[in-house]
Amino acid sequence: MELKELLVVAEEAGRSLIDSAEKDLDANVPKCPEWNNSELLNHLKMVWWFSAAQISAGDQNERAVPSDEMKDSPLDQLEHLLDAFQINDFSSPCWSWTSNKTVGFWVRRMAHENTVHNWDAEGALGTHSPISTLLALDGIEEKLGLLKSDADFPNTSIHLHCTDCGGEWILSTSSGELEIKREHGKADAAVKGKAEDILLYLWGRGQENLECFGDEETINNWSSIGP
Template sequence: MAELGYLTALRRDGGRLAEAVRDLRAPVPACPGWDVAELVWHTGEVHWFWQRIASGAVSGPDDYREPSRPAEGELVAWFAEGVEVLAGTLSALDPAEPRWTWGRPDAGFIQRRMALETAVHCWDALSAAGRDEPVERELAVDGIDEFLRFFLPDAPPAGFRTDVHLHATDGPGEWLVRPSGAGWSVTSEHTKATTAVRGTASDLLLLLWRRKGPEDVEVLGDARALEEFVDVSQLN
């Protein structure tokens, strides 16, 4: 996706997240231990952090100071305002502009990460409101690519031999992921694997992010291998 597409997605899904809030005390099933207030605060604080990085106000995590948490009655409005401030900051930057990130050190990485972070947390908020609405397909495909590039450990765990084929059923998109020496091989080829997983791009993305389970997709082959694969990802 182009950077303008990411900013459109950020604004759209940020707005959908805010609109979905009905009860700040409602639990968020996808994030055990969180209520909606914690979800809104977390997502808004992530936006705040990356806006500070993108704007050049701070050069990295060592310079960062967390904002004061708004009162609950002001939380959603604070979040919505932060979405627009972040999108405005990012829209003024060339994607190649150097910036600190934990991935690729440029503004384009932040644009992509913020669109995808917001999309997944938008799904969390919708789910808390009883609405299982998919991540937009093009963004979900891009999110799978991002996940497989940046959210697997640098090296497979010792003894890990699983290879997984992910296949989107709602349009183009397939990925073959294999342990390869000290790293991973990720290709778009269509071939047999220990485990094949078929589902919509949204469901595959949400599976990788542990929002959905194997029962929400079609799993062919070794189902335990799929669980092992998801378990090795670098998620907080």
């Protein structure tokens, strides 16, 4: 997806999740059982605060410490981040933990951060809006790109197969290093379903809507790798 499209997603999903969460701040977030909606919003306020600080500092080499106070209102904090996006070019330099040290990294990161947490906030109210196939496909690629080379990867392989688009990946390890092949093939286990459900699986939101084949431990292990 184009970054200008992802910026729209970041704003719309951010506003939606605030609206959903504030309808019942005490509601438990089913897929984040340690949080209720109030704690989910506090998490996002910190993420938005930190992200805006990286953009405003414009330093590729050093992670910025936020110099302003975090806003009391989640909406104010989101709008502060959106303002930072508006006054900086997508190609402007800033820190990230990846090789992409531009504002564009944070646009994409916040689009998917807000999308998944919007799904969480809606789930606390017993409903879910669909995630478009195009957005979910971009989110899968973003998630795979975030996986750190020093993560504790399973010593097994898994095949991810989207049924609503052409997305297929085989994830495996060689000498502890992650290998990603964008192709159809055999693996120790496989998950098959809509791109939306594979995206949510990769972010640890379960596998209820997926067809799963092969070793159950492998399927569980590949869903619990952090970025």
